Every structure is written in C-alpha cells, then in structure tokens.
Amino acid sequence: MKTQVGIIGGGPSGLLLSQLLHVQGIDNVVLEKHTRDYVLSRIRAGVLEHGFADLMREARCGERMDAEGEIHDGFEIAHEGRRDRIDLKGLTGGNSVIVYGQTELTRDLYDAREKMGGLVVHEALDVQPHDIGTDSPYLTYEQEGEKKRLDCEYIIGADGFHGVSRKSIPKGKIREFERVYPFGWLGVLSETKPVSPELIYARHERGFALCSLRSQVLSRYYIQVPLSDTTDQWSDDAFWEELKLRLPEDVSAKLETGPSIEKSIAPLRSFVAEPMRYGNMFLAGDAAHIVPPTGARGLNSAASDIYYLYHAMRDRYKKGDDSGLEAYSAKALARVWKGQRFSWWMTMLLHKFPENAPFDQRLQETDLDYLLSSEAAMASLAENYVGLAF
Ligand code: FAS
Ligand code: PHB
DSSP states (O other): OOOOOEEEESHHHHHHHHHHHHTTTTTEEEEEEEEHHHHTTTTOOOOOOOOHHHHHHTOOEEEHHHSSSSEEEEEEEEEEEEEEOOOOOTTTTOEEEEOOHHHHHHHHHHHHHTTOEEEETOOOOEEEEEETSSOOOEEEEETTTTTEEEESSEEEEEEOOTTTTHHHHHHGEEOOOOEEEEEEEEEEESOOSSSSSSEEEEEEEOOOEEEEEETTTEEEEEEEEETTTOGGGGOHEEEHHHHHHHHHHHHHHHHOOOEEEEEEEEEEEEEEEOEEETTTTEEEEGEEEOOOOOGGGGHHHHHHHHHHHEEEEHHHHOOOOOOHHHHHHHHHHHHHHHHHHHHHHHHHHHHTTTTOHHHHHHHHHHHHHHHHHHHHHHHHHHHHHHHOOO
C-alpha cells in the first residue's frame, strides 16, 4: 500500500492530523494497534484550550464539541478551607476553555474519519518504521496474521509515550529530559451531579484534590496518592471520604457521591524528547512529551504539535515549501517547554511534598499567597491555562 503520510497511532494526535490532512486533500493512513472500542475506553483529559477547539472546527469535527462541551470562564483554587476564583475570561481579555472529554473528542474524530472514507487500520500489530533517514521511508505491520507494508513520504509518530516511533530514533540522535514526581493521581468517574459548576483545584495538607466534570450528570474527581497505592486499595467509600476531607466544608457538604464507573491511578511525570524529528519521521503528542495533568496541558500540547505539523504539511504539498517542516521541531518544542513549565509550576504549587524541607514548605505557601494576591500573577496563570498563542 502507498500513501503520502503514514501516521502511527490512532489517538487524538494521529486522528486530528489525519482529518486535517484529509480536508486538505493530503493522502494519509493511520495505523492503530488497538481496536476503536479499546482506544475509546480510556478516560483521560477533559479541558480544551480555545486553540484546540478551533483546530477541531477546522477539521470539521467541532459540531458535537460546540453543542455538548461546556464553556468555562474560570476555575477555583481551594486552600485553608476557602476558595479563590481565577477569572480566566476577565484576565485574558475574553478567552475561556471548553470542558469536553478526550473520549468524546476521539469518538468525533473516528466518526469523521469514517464518514470521509479515511483509512484507520485497527489492530495493526508490531508496527515498525523503516528507512526513516531516507526520502522513501516505509512502515511494516501485521494484521490478521499477515505481514503488510505501507510506503510513504513522511511518517508521523503519534503513538504515545510507550509507542515505537521515539524508540526507533538512534540513541545518539535524541535527547530526553525527565522528572518523575513522588506521587500519582487516583481518578474516579461517576454518574453524579458535579459538586461545582467550575473546576476546583484543592491544595490541602492531606494532599491535592481536583473536582472536574464531563457533563452535568458525569463527574470526574482526582486525589493525590502515593505511587505505591493501587486501585484495589481504594474502595469507593474510602475515595469519597478522602476527597471530602481535602475540600472546604461548604463544598464537601454538597458532594454527591455514587458508584465509580471508572477508577485508575496515573503516575505523574514531566518528559520531553528532543528533537521531534529524525529524517522524514516527525514525533507529535505524547510520543514526544508528557506533563503532569495539573495544568491540563497534556492533550493541549499534543494539539499544538498537530497545529504546526498540519500547517507545515499543507505548505509542503500545496506550495512545495519545506520551511514549515524544517522549522517544526524547534517551533513545537518552544511551545511544548512553555507547557512543561506551567504544568511543573502548577504541580509544585498544589501538591503535598512530604519530603519538603521547612523552607521549601514556606516557599510553596508563599507562592500561592502571592498568586492569589496579584492580578499580574493570576493573569500569567490564566494566559497559560486558556492556551498561549500558537
Ligand atoms: P495517546 O497515547 O492518546 O495515543 C497514542 C495511540 O497510539 C494510542 O491509541 C495507542 O494505542 C497507539 N499506539 C501506541 N503504540 C503503538 C504502536 N506501536 N503501533 C500502533 N499504535 C500504537 N491530559 C490532559 O490534558 N488532562 C488530563 O487529565 C490527562 N489525564 C491523563 C491520564 C492518563 C492515565 C494518561 C495516560 C494521560 C492523560 N493525559 C491528560 C494526557 C493525555 O490526554 C495525552 O496528552 C493524550 O492522550 C495525547 O494524545 P496522543 O499523543 O494521541 O497519545
Ligand atoms: C479532567 O477533567 O480530567 C482534568 C481537568 C483538569 C486537569 C486535569 C484533568 O488539570
């Protein structure tokens, strides 16, 4: 089989790029190792920057997001039993975020690919990139026991942190930066009314907590837990009790609890691989970088890679102009690192670090005190949260 762009990975990064390229008449094929249902069973991000929302609209996939997603003009930070609101809209001259689950967004992308006759190969096993340093790279994979080959002009590694693309780059040609945090997030999805119309990020001496949502009947909650914890150590009742202890009393008093329909623990790490290109293979999304979810940047950082790749591919195929492809890695990394900084800062600000020396403990308290007493500091938080310009 032959195509112009071979995409490894049918998550949000791969599917969004595939859809955007298709709309521009650029031929592409997505190779996804799992079934569509498996991909859609993963509960992940929930907050979209306005730039991401615009990309979904440009990909002709924004209809359900605009109909069912919720515009959020602000969120709250809970600490010492009280709540302070970050007025995103007021502090950024009118920008907001859309709360719309990654699962739904990925479903919309799959549906659009299907409707437009896009080719997403599911259960493509043992995908391997070949000759990525040449002008005629190709991919091999196995499907239903049969070895297959996909010849392409460019390969996009959109296969997530554990994918094959980054690992296919020769060791000396890639540099990795990493920070692992000494805790994880225990997340619960429940068919209950969200405790608050806006997100609440809670800093508490027992640990961080987050109240989020997917709709007015579907709530998403997280609590910081030690890395050694497992989900079977946390009954629903134990989760709800701990969450209540970390929220201000007026919030926990109205918390509607119910059975968890999903429960998982995600470790927190900051990770960047540089450069995001080797030969004619380009890395995008979690294949190249990971952030702790505290700043809601993960999915949004993936979208900014896709924004740059899409424009670069469009210039290459429509105008024969390679400058966007040449500049991709540097341009994408400049924004990726700003997302890394913000996610690291939000994580250091709001989580409990038991090993913190007393001085560091005071610094953390002062960081929050300064933030909530300075309009300039809150404006800086807000412009990062709604999304910096591409
Ligand atoms: P993905 O990992 O989503 O997709 C990669 C795809 O490639 C997958 O479908 C995988 O099956 C496929 N693949 C992998 N290896 C392959 C191979 N060898 N061959 C073929 N296919 C292969 N972000 C936020 O903003 N907020 C959050 O709250 C948040 N929570 C998260 C919780 C968890 C547990 C995780 C893991 C991530 C979370 N993220 C969050 C980040 C997440 O949303 C990612 O940023 C987003 O999924 C990135 O999308 P992709 O780059 O497409 O990678
Ligand atoms: C979520 O709703 O899953 C979510 C929202 C904001 C975050 C992280 C996760 O910062």
